[in-house]
Amino acid sequence: MKTEKxxxxxxxxxVATYDxxxxxxxxxxxxxxxxxxxxxxxxxxxxRWWLMARPRAGLHVRxxxxxxxxxxRHLDKPEAVxxxxxxxxxxxxxxxxxxxxxxxxKSILPALVAQAAVLFGMMEHQCYCERCQFTWPLKRLGDRSxxxxxSVA
Numbered sequence: 001m002k003t004e005k006x007x008x009x010x011x012x013x014x015v016a017t018y019d020x021x022x023x024x025x026x027x028x029x030x031x032x033x034x035x036x037x038x039x040x041x042x043x044x045x046x047x048r049w050w051l052m053a054r055p056r057a058g059l060h061v062r063x064x065x066x067x068x069x070x071x072x073r074h075l076d077k078p079e080a081v082x083x084x085x086x087x088x089x090x091x092x093x094x095x096x097x098x099x100x101x102x103x104x105x106k107s108i109l110p111a112l113v114a115q116a117a118v119l120f121g122m123m124e125h126q127c128y129c130e131r132c133q134f135t136w137p138l139k140r141l142g143d144r145s146x147x148x149x150x151s152v153a
Contacts, residue, residue, distance in 0.1 A: 016096035057100035090129035
């Protein structure tokens with residue numbers, strides 16, 4: 001079995017997003033036991049210091065892009081259901097592939113413009129679903145990490 005590595009790159013595909021490290025590591029270990037090169041990417045420092053957001057939904061279980069279809073098949077197994085119970089989910093399509101805040105991490109200019117808009121109160125940080133491209137305000141996230149319905153504010 002492979003050991004957990006620390007990854008700081010955005011390489012690969014996000015299969016699930018969490019608030020807490022323990023369930024993220026458990027899902028990563030499950031996928032590795034299925035032969036998939038999974039790792040946990042921690043974006044909480046990036047959220048706090050670069051994206052100036054309260055760290056939330058900052059732990060991503062990532063797999064190589066070419067292994068995403070296989071990972072999705074394993075995530076449909078009954079053994080994966082309890083591992084996904086505390087994952088942050090899209091309120092529209094129920095996907096666990098969520099980013100917060102919904103600011104690009106690939107280009108600096110759009111991120112700076114969005115950050116200025118947040119700082120001046122012209123917009124608020126939102127969550128973004130990588131599957132269906134739905135965005136929603138954090139206050140609608142509710143207690144998604146505990147599997148309870150989101151409240152609409």
